[in-house]
Amino acid sequence: MATISLIDLMKSYGDIPAVKGVNLDVADGELIVLVGPSGCGKSTLLRMVAGLETVTSGSIEIGGRNVVKAEPAERDIAMVFQNYALYPHMTVRGNLEYGLKNRGTPREEINRRVREAADILEIGALLDRKPRQLSGGQRQRVAMGRAIVREPAAFLFDEPLSNLDAKLRVQMRVEIRKLQRRLKTTSLYVTHDQLEAMTLADRLVVMNSGLVEQIGTPTEVYDRPATLFVAGFIGSPPMNLIPVSSLSGNEVSAGLPSGTDIVGIRPDAFVLEQPAEPSLALEASVELLEPIGGESHLHVRLNSSGQSIVLSVPGRPEIAEVSDIVVHARLADLHPFSAQTGRRADNP
Template sequence: MASIDLKGVRKVYQGNVTAIHALDLSIADGELVVLVGPSGCGKSTLLRMIAGLETITDGTISIGEDVVNKKEPAERDIAMVFQNYALYPHMSVRQNLEYGLKNRGTPRDEIDRRVNEAARILEITPFLDRKPRQLSGGQRQRVAMGRAIVRQPKAFLFDEPLSNLDAKLRGQMRIEIRRLQRSLKTTSVYVTHDQLEAMTLADRLVVMNGGRIEQVGKPIELYDKPASLFVAGFIGSPPMNLLPIAALQAIAGGTMPNLPTGTDIVGIRPDEVVVGSGEGIALSGTVELIEPVGGESHLYVRVEGLDQTLILVQQGRASVGEADKVDFVLPLAALHGFNKESGLRVD
């Protein structure tokens, strides 16, 4: 196991296209860090640079005490798990697990020990003599993880490993990966565009945007205190409501709360909005759409004078119907302040 340190790392492609701007990131030994962001934000490129599958333009990448800039992927002592499993279809599960160890000249008894232990941990022992085509998607992903485990690498790198699975199986595999990482205590970097995966898996989240790091922290810290408009709108499902303060003041009438200087956009999480009456900024609007999501309902409300639809969350069944008028309150303590020009949080 080892820490991973990135200092001033940058990636520029031909034509002076910058995919990764100079960034710094330290990942502690045994930590699971999730890189999250929209498509094209640079998260997979950054992971591939750590793996050695992409060269870096500037900066240094260290794994443990070793600077690995010029090392080939095989020399970095890392193991990658891909979204397409990357299993050899003509080999059995056992042969897939053994393959890398055989190439390294690992003794036969040690190969058997590692393969049997990985199979036990991942509960794939009954499938060792099957071919990948005889397995389900979840079983194949377990084999792909097993192939990484037997290597006993310094770090695991996961590149959207669950994106090919259905929703139920993704949920099960999230639990498996988290349990496995906690058990093995192997430093791990995990790339996903799925917020739920990111929030539930990460010790720390790294939110990326346009090849830059927007914010780093524990998932609940980013949810409770987003550092920018981008993070506020990206983290959370449904996303935070972001409202121009001038329009809000014109609609609500009277004075606005005493927000920090420079605040021209206020944000509030949908689950913090109070349907009905209460203390705070009182508004009303028309329900355009209701999404029943099991134990809660998402209400999309159009407020006259606001360009964007507001999202409200009610626990249980919605108390109103589509096209109904609804009164609601934005509690002052739940408001977040942002500056539109800088895009940053204002405290």
């Protein structure tokens, strides 16, 4: 097990910057999830840690040792990719043993580790099969098994579940979390799926175009997004971002921190009845009611500005479409942002 530190880490491909200076300290045994839109530099960052990509500047420390110049094999790290990369002509057992044999691990030790990994992942009955005789989820387990048998200082995962169907993804996500809790191996996990990110992470790193927007526990990031980008990225449906200018008729401007020109309101922070606490009231017309099981998404258009916003409300409210309503949000639930800096306006 080990800590991982990234210090001013940068990577450019020619003159195109992919990672623009990232600082991150991963604690021993911690599971960090890197999340962000396509092309923001997640894989590049992970590949630099693995040693599969050179570093343009900055450093990477694993267990306190600078590994920037170390070969991948010298870094004591195991990586699990999206496409599994199993050897098709080898059995499951062969795939699990391959890396250990290459390192000259003694036979008895190989047997012990393969048996343990097969137990943990419940693939003991599959050891004599070839990858093509396995389901997607089973292949994914074998890929994980190959990482586990190495007993590395750290795991790196690059979208390991993105080839699986929705149900299997959820199952495997839970298993990865349990596995990581059990083995307590320091892990960096990349995904662009925010639900996966929220449920797996000890801490989230939200990235946007090569930079870190925010680092924090899933709850911290959700409850207090540091930037407009994070506010719009984490949460589904996304937070509504409403210009202060369209809050006409409300006295809130006085109560907002100076520099606020956008307020963020989560869909579930809206209510249809005026709350007892100090609140905001917005006149709107209903555009669409989408029932989604236990709750409904109510799409409304603000009378003041014509902006469309989304509310998530419990049950299936009896609201005729295209009717006029007033929606409310408690002032305590408003997230103040500055459009100019793109950051929260209430940071100390």
